Amino acid sequence: MAANLELRSQSCLSSRQGRPEPPTGLDSLEQRIWRDVVDALPAHWLDPAGQLILRRLVAQAAISERREARLRQLRAQDQDGGEDADALAALHGVSAKTVAYLLGQLRATPRSRIVPRAAGPQFEQAPKLRPWEIKARA
Numbered sequence: 426m427a428a429n430l431e432l433r434s435q436s437c438l439s440s441r442q443g444r445p446e447p448p449t450g451l452d453s454l455e456q457r458i459w460r461d462v463v464d465a466l467p468a469h470w471l472d473p474a475g476q477l478i479l480r481r482l483v484a485q486a487a488i489s490e491r492r493e494a495r496l497r498q499l500r501a502q503d504q505d506g507g508e509d510a511d512a513l514a515a516l517h518g519v520s521a522k523t524v525a526y527l528l529g530q531l532r533a534t535p536r537s538r539i540v541p542r543a544a545g546p547q548f549e550q551a552p553k554l555r556p557w558e559i560k561a562r563a
Contacts, residue, residue, distance in 0.1 A: 445463060458490075466533055479531060482528065485527065489520040
């Protein structure tokens with residue numbers, strides 16, 4: 426078991442110019458998603474912990490894409506008004522939210538890397554002392 430884990434982690438760490446290759450065991454859709462996300466990030470952005478998050482992200486994104494394709498198929502057949510389509514749409518929404526959350530955790534979206542304008546002045550006005558440096562008045 427430990428040898429299997431070690432081999433799996435080594436395959437994640439081999440990289441092309443600081444961009445890890447998809448681990449073995451991912452299907453073609455998951456490999457494409459992995460490469461799309463990795464290529465959108467700066468080189469050397471993903472450490473081994475980030476690659477674990479990316480692996481979960483890839484699985485959820487693949488599920489989401491398959492559900493989306495099925496919803497489009499139902500819509501093309503004019504069968505998107507039933508309970509099955511509604512349930513599939515709800516499941517797709519859940520997986521899409523999970524993908525968005527995991528992308529944010531990896532700081533892979535522009536919004537997750539940029540400080541909002543309103544935070545700039547508040548950050549500059551923040552007290553210079555950290556809470557543990559504040560001393561009681563004698």
